Amino acid sequence: MATVHMHGGIGESIKRKEDARFLHGKGNYIDDLVLPGMLHMAILRSPHAHARIKSIDTSAAAAKPGVIAVVTGELMAQHKLAWMPTLSCDTQAVLATDKVRFQGQEVAAVIAESKYQAEDARDLIVVDYDILPAVTSPDAAKAEGAALIRDDKDGQKDNHIYHWESGDKDKTQAAFKNAAKVVRLHTFYPRCHPAPMETCGCVADVDSVTGKATIHMTSQAPHAIRTVFALVTGLPEQNIRIISPDIGGGFGNKVPVYPGYVVATAASLLIGRPVKWIEDRTENLISTGFARDFHMTGDLALDENGKMLALRVHLDSDNGAFFADAQPTKFKAGLFHIVTGSYDIPTAHVTADGYYTNKAPGGVAYRCSFRVTEASYLIERLVTNAALEIGMDQADFRKKNFIRPEQFPYTSATGWVYDSGQYSKAMDVALNQLGYDELKKDVERRRKNGEVTGIGIASFTEVVGAGHGADFDILGLRMFDSAELRVHPTGKAMLRMGTKSQGQGHETTFAQIVAEELGIPAADVAVEEGDTDTAPYGLGTYASRSTPVAGAATAMVSRKLRDKARKIAAHLLEAAEEDLEWERGKFYVKGSPNRAKTIQEIVFAAYTNLPEGMEAGFEGVHYYDPPNMTYPFGTYAVVVDIDKGTGQVKVRRMVAVDDCGVRINPMIVEGQIHGGLTEGFGIAFMELITFDDEGNCIGSNFMDYLLPTAWESPKFELGETVTPSPHHPLGAKGVGESPTVGSPAAYVNAVIDALSPYGVTNIDMPVTSDKVWTALRGAGVTE
Ligand code: CDP
Numbered sequence: 001m002a003t004v005h006m007h008g009g010i011g012e013s014i015k016r017k018e019d020a021r022f023l024h025g026k027g028n029y030i031d032d033l034v035l036p037g038m039l040h041m042a043i044l045r046s047p048h049a050h051a052r053i054k055s056i057d058t059s060a061a062a063a064k065p066g067v068i069a070v071v072t073g074e075l076m077a078q079h080k081l082a083w084m085p086t087l088s089c090d091t092q093a094v095l096a097t098d099k100v101r102f103q104g105q106e107v108a109a110v111i112a113e114s115k116y117q118a119e120d121a122r123d124l125i126v127v128d129y130d131i132l133p134a135v136t137s138p139d140a141a142k143a144e145g146a147a148l149i150r151d152d153k154d155g156q157k158d159n160h161i162y163h164w165e166s167g168d169k170d171k172t173q174a175a176f177k178n179a180a181k182v183v184r185l186h187t188f189y190p191r192c193h194p195a196p197m198e199t200c201g202c203v204a205d206v207d208s209v210t211g212k213a214t215i216h217m218t219s220q221a222p223h224a225i226r227t228v229f230a231l232v233t234g235l236p237e238q239n240i241r242i243i244s245p246d247i248g249g250g251f252g253n254k255v256p257v258y259p260g261y262v263v264a265t266a267a268s269l270l271i272g273r274p275v276k277w278i279e280d281r282t283e284n285l286i287s288t289g290f291a292r293d294f295h296m297t298g299d300l301a302l303d304e305n306g307k308m309l310a311l312r313v314h315l316d317s318d319n320g321a322f323f324a325d326a327q328p329t330k331f332k333a334g335l336f337h338i339v340t341g342s343y344d345i346p347t348a349h350v351t352a353d354g355y356y357t358n359k360a361p362g363g364v365a366y367r368c369s370f371r372v373t374e375a376s377y378l379i380e381r382l383v384t385n386a387a388l389e390i391g392m393d394q395a396d397f398r399k400k401n402f403i404r405p406e407q408f409p410y411t412s413a414t415g416w417v418y419d420s421g422q423y424s425k426a427m428d429v430a431l432n433q434l435g436y437d438e439l440k441k442d443v444e445r446r447r448k449n450g451e452v453t454g455i456g457i458a459s460f461t462e463v464v465g466a467g468h469g470a471d472f473d474i475l476g477l478r479m480f481d482s483a484e485l486r487v488h489p490t491g492k493a494m495l496r497m498g499t500k501s502q503g504q505g506h507e508t509t510f511a512q513i514v515a516e517e518l519g520i521p522a523a524d525v526a527v528e529e530g531d532t533d534t535a536p537y538g539l540g541t542y543a544s545r546s547t548p549v550a551g552a553a554t555a556m557v558s559r560k561l562r563d564k565a566r567k568i569a570a571h572l573l574e575a576a577e578e579d580l581e582w583e584r585g586k587f588y589v590k591g592s593p594n595r596a597k598t599i600q601e602i603v604f605a606a607y608t609n610l611p612e613g614m615e616a617g618f619e620g621v622h623y624y625d626p627p628n629m630t631y632p633f634g635t636y637a638v639v640v641d642i643d644k645g646t647g648q649v650k651v652r653r654m655v656a657v658d659d660c661g662v663r664i665n666p667m668i669v670e671g672q673i674h675g676g677l678t679e680g681f682g683i684a685f686m687e688l689i690t691f692d693d694e695g696n697c698i699g700s701n702f703m704d705y706l707l708p709t710a711w712e713s714p715k716f717e718l719g720e721t722v723t724p725s726p727h728h729p730l731g732a733k734g735v736g737e738s739p740t741v742g743s744p745a746a747y748v749n750a751v752i753d754a755l756s757p758y759g760v761t762n763i764d765m766p767v768t769s770d771k772v773w774t775a776l777r778g779a780g781v782t783e
Contacts, residue, residue: 008508008515008522009584010730013667017523018507027246030201033216035274038203039068041264042118043277044108044125045287046100049136049358049695050147051129053096053107060124061110066117068271070125071109071263073097081266083152084232087256087474090161090323091153092361094259100129101149101321102360103697104286106259111267111275134358134695135159138295138316141355149321149356161323161354164332166414172349175310179301183386188764189374191293191318191359191689192682193285193699194366195707196502198248200258200288201278204265208272214241217261219530220250220500221540224474226532228257229265244530250502251679252364253289255326255542285705286697289326290359290689291366293318294374298339298382306392308401311348311413313339313378319354322361326542327370328472328479334371335463337414341379342423342461342633343401348413358695367679367740369464369543369629380458380745381752381762388756393440394457394749395431399424402459409726416463418631419733422659422723427459429719430635430657439639447757452642452776453652454754457635460742464734465548465630466539474539478625481545482536483553485514485561486619489607491600493518493525498538499550500530504736505668506546510554512664513730517558518565519585519599536621544632544734547664548725553624555729560620565602571611572597630725630733634658636677636746642754645783647773649685649751651714656743659721660735661728669735670718676739677716682708683740684747688766755779 008014021027058070073095076082083091096107108125112118133147140146141159150156176182202217213235219225222242230237247254264277279288294315301310317333319325327334333352340348365371387397402423403410410418439455446453469478482498495510511525529535538550562582569587570577573595580587588596597605606618639653656677663669686706689699699705724731744765751767752760758779763771776782 008512010512010516010662010664011666012512013665014508014512014522016505016508016668017511018505029198029246029248030203030216030218031278033203035203035205038274038276039111039113039271040115040118041267041275041277042110042115042122043106043260043283044122045283046096046103046105046107048100048129048131049103049134050099050101050132050149052099052132054128054130056108057126058108061121064117064121064124066113067110067121068113069111069267071095071111071267076266079266081232081262084257084262085228086322086324087326088323089329089475092322092324094262098152102358103695104283104360109263109267111271134693136357136359136691136693136695138318138355138357141357149358159356161319161356162332164352165350166337167349168347169349171347172310172312175347176299176301176312179309180304181302181390183300183302183382183389184297185382185385185762186297187378187381187762189292189294189296189377190765191290192366192687193290193689193705194251194253194364195285195705196249196251196253199279199281199284200254200260202261202264203274203276204268205274206265206268212239212241213265213269214243215261215265216243216245218247218254219244220254220502220542222500222530222532223498223537224477224539225257227477228475232262242532244500247500247502250542251367252291252542254502255364256289256324258288281702282700285689286700287360289324289362289364291363292374293363296374296378298378300382300386302386302390306390306397306400308343308345311340311345313350315352317352317354318357318359319363320357320359320361323354324361325363326365326474328466328474329476330471331370334365335369336371336375338372338416338463339375339379340412340414341376342403342459344403344407345413350414359691365543367676367737369466369737372463373741376460376741377745380460381748384457384749384752385761388753395427395436398427398457398459417628418461419628419725419727420723421461421631421633422721423459423633426633426657426659426721427635429721430637430655433657433717433719434637434653434655452644452754454640454750456638456746456748456750456753458742458746458749459635461631461633462738462741463629463631464544464737465626466543466545467549467626467629469625477539479539480623480625481538481549481553482621482623483550483557484536484621485557487520487561487603489604491520491524491603493520495525495527495554496535497527497529497550498536499541499546501541504546504672505665509664509668510551513551513554514558516584517555518562544736547732548630548728548734549624549626551664551732552626552729553622556624557620557622560622561618564618565599567611567614568602568605569597572602572605572609627727630661630728632658632660632733632735632738634738634742636742638746638750640750640754642751642772644776644781647769647776649767649772651747653717654714655717655719656739657719657721658735658738659723660738661724661733662722662731664732672736673718673739674716676737677743678708678713679740680743681713681747684744684765684767686766
């Protein structure tokens with residue numbers, strides 16, 4: 001695939017510009033950074049899930065050679081930094097002062113000349129704990145006499161965090177009364193972890209002369225973090241510089257502020273030298289933002305013909321010891337109320353309760369828009385179960401109930417306006433690709449031969465691109481995003497963004513948008529993100545919001561500059577502006593294509609030969625607050641074969657048809673989909689963070705927390721449809737999270753379809769061999 005000679009506009013699969021750096025080992029990650037005089041920090045973590053701290057003895061640690069300081073909660077409290085606000089307006093202990101509330105919680109930190117000295121000294125800190133009973137599930141949290149976890153909070157009498165509702169309760173109840181059939185699914189979306197390849201970390205460097213704090217950190221949202229730091233520490237915001245260098249995967253894990261960042265910054269401020277903190281793998285898995293942990297019950301009401309009448313859902317959310325989800329303040333359960341999915345359901349009622357437990361705080365939206373993954377999983381599982389229960393084909397049942405193309409823009413039962421969709425079309429592409437009709441006959445044949453095999457479908461609808469500042473905010477900050485485009489005299493450009501790539505290829509795709517809109521080849525557009533001293537303010541990259549929001553900002557700023565280019569071209573060509581035509585890369589006089597000025601000539605003139613009275617230079621900025629979210633969608637179809645002797649599930653086929661509107665770079669989109677389908681596979685079949693009754697975290701390393709490799713992952717067969725977003729300037733919708741959101745239900749539905757002849761209606765993820773084998777044994781069919 002040629003790249004250098006291509007213009008690199010929208011729709012071209014140019015190679016990723018950033019990959020040259022990564023493939024040559026020239027990436028610049030936090031742990032690569034070495035500053036003069038830099039110290040290292042190691043954090044002491046609680047071995048207990050719930051315990052009162054009686055005393056902390058740091059004397060032996062402090063006496064070790066190379067140790068510069070030992071920081072405790074008490075010291076942090078003297079600087080009013082023992083607690084910090086979370087992104088959900090709760091508070092979280094930075095270093096524990098009174099109690100520890102989850103295993104792995106930060107208790108003290110050692111700052112030393114080397115990492116090894118810091119870790120050795122950390123092991124000499126003696127903490128005297130009074131162990132308390134641990135609460136490890138919402139059921140345990142609400143039980144009579146449950147230990148009170150958040151006794152630090154005034155007025156907190158139990159472990160309940162929030163109750164939240166959406167939809168119309170009365171109308172929904174009435175619809176259920178008239179239903180011919182009600183199908184119920186109770187399922188658990190277990191706690192899993194984004195587990196990015198690079199763990200979290202920072203190098204905090206507070207200049208003792210100027211007071212300027214430069215914090216190099218793994219952050220998906222550097223500007224928002226700068227504002228939070230300013231509010232927490234009281235430092236003037238212009239004296240805080242957050243730099244997110246290359247990031248080795250984020251998936252939501254790198255959105256929150258973790259105590260390690262705050263302690264390292266405070267230590268640098270107090271000591272006057274840079275301090276580096278890098279998590280190890282276990283620290284990342286046990287203490288940073290987990291995902292999911294939703295216990296969900298869904299009821300779907302149907303009429304006698306299989307038409308959906310109403311949906312009723314309740315969920316209990318296990319939020320861990322501190323409510324630290326990153327989500328808009330208006331939606332306590334994130335975007336869970338998008339649970340009506342792709343279906344025209346006249347009424348719905350959703351309730352959610354959040355609980356504190358003695359587990360790590362979170363959960364983050366792991367490759368997800370604020371809990372839409374859990375919602376999508378529930379509705380897609382419920383729909384397949386309903387089809388199986390009423391004996392209707394799962395594809396036909398979906399088609400009967402899909403929101404039809406002519407219904408868009410469609411207002412859902414919980415009040416969300418879906419922008420565009422062609423759900424049946426995407427499903428048809430998937431089913432054709434799969435050879436569905438033949439495959440169904442094949443399944444029948446195989447079942448007659450005693451084989452256990454099944455087909456699973458998920459026709460998800462996503463909601464990405466937070467997103468419309470009136471509804472979406474983080475701690476009150478409206479979720480717009482930004483692009484600043486500066487074109488140099490020779491026509492080469494610098495595009496700075498409020499977003500921050502963690503491997504999604506922004507340096508390529510955002511340059512392609514400029515290439516399309518302003519005609520400067522993508523190779524000539526350098527894209528820079530992640531430095532708050534240089535980039536315009538933005539809310540960062542998560543929830544697949546970069547293309548819907550910052551991509552739109554890029555198109556808009558390019559168009560602003562194209563308007564200026566038209567004026568300069570008119571001046572150069574001695575023509576009226578309205579007599580000029582734009583063709584990508586040049587303006588020409590209508591009817592005289594040879595009387596033209598290229599964008600490069602025009603930009604040069606912006607510095608050398610301007611129309612009278614025009615401001616010099618060629619640069620602009622645009623802050624884009626989207627009018628709505630974008631709603632990508634698709635159909636995923638999976639075929640599984642199950643070994644009766646072992647319960648092992650083999651994915652024979654996986655067809656994934658995605659519609660994310662206009663694709664900026666189809667190759668990058670496919671890469672995003674491959675990655676997300678692999679993560680969905682891992683969640684469906686392998687990954688689990690669980691806890692024993694004492695709150696010990698099981699799943700704290702990659703021997704226990706199983707990530708899929710190329711060996712386990714199925715072969716993906718991709719397809720596409722294109723339904724542009726009507727409100728996005730390019731018609732593009734986000735895509736990054738769709739495969740992680742949509743695929744788990746498809747995988748599990750295939751297993752449930754395979755086991756449906758034996759009366760099995762649910763197996764909670766991860767669907768491991770032993771769970772499948774146990775289910776088969778219950779039905780008396782194991783070999
Ligand atoms: O916010 P994040 O970058 O994670 O998600 P995204 O907006 O879905 O974009 C992921 C990558 O896919 C980016 O490089 C996008 O520009 C690219 N993409 C694309 O080429 N066309 C789309 N319609 C959507 C995303």
